[in-house]
Amino acid sequence: MKKFVILLFVCVLSAFLLLACERDQGVQAGSEQGNTGTYQPRPAPPPKGEVQQNPEISGELQHVDMAAKTFSIRVDNGMEQTFKFDDTTMVMGLEGQPQTTFPGKTGKVGNASVRNLMGKEGSEVTVQWRDDNGAKMATHVDVTQISSARSPRHTAKGKATK
Numbered sequence: 001m002k003k004f005v006i007l008l009f010v011c012v013l014s015a016f017l018l019l020a021c022e023r024d025q026g027v028q029a030g031s032e033q034g035n036t037g038t039y040q041p042r043p044a045p046p047p048k049g050e051v052q053q054n055p056e057i058s059g060e061l062q063h064v065d066m067a068a069k070t071f072s073i074r075v076d077n078g079m080e081q082t083f084k085f086d087d088t089t090m091v092m093g094l095e096g097q098p099q100t101t102f103p104g105k106t107g108k109v110g111n112a113s114v115r116n117l118m119g120k121e122g123s124e125v126t127v128q129w130r131d132d133n134g135a136k137m138a139t140h141v142d143v144t145q146i147s148s149a150r151s152p153r154h155t156a157k158g159k160a161t162k
Helices: 002-020
Strands: 056-065 070-074 080-084 090-092 124-132 135-145
Touching: 056 080, 080 124
Parallel strands: 080 135, 090 135
Antiparallel strands: 056 070, 056 124, 070 080, 124 135
16 A cells, blocks of 8 residues: 555556646747747848948947057957048037047148047947948947946046956
């Protein structure tokens, strides 16, 4: 009789475990937006010979280096993208903001509109760029949200602290 009770207990426990693992509905791609259709993958990047017309990247302005004529932004996935700029690079969205002046560096003016990005680290920007022999040359920078204070995670030189 004792063996029968143990066997009955094991069978009942197994039945409850199988019922607990049963799912009413499986996982579907896109179900969080209410889309019950089929999964749609991202489009493939263009072939190597084909260049995307005016690609753009959005992110947070990290650093502006006037001597090297570069600036960097941090995109949503955490990667940092560095862009070159030249005298034709246009900066929009800083209208009504104080202009950045550096009295000791009047000999080399450079791009005055990009110079106005200095001190605006932490601002949200969208950069249109073109490929310049493997480097990203910024053609248009649009400041979408201005931040005049440095982010607390940066030191005075703009490097991330850990």
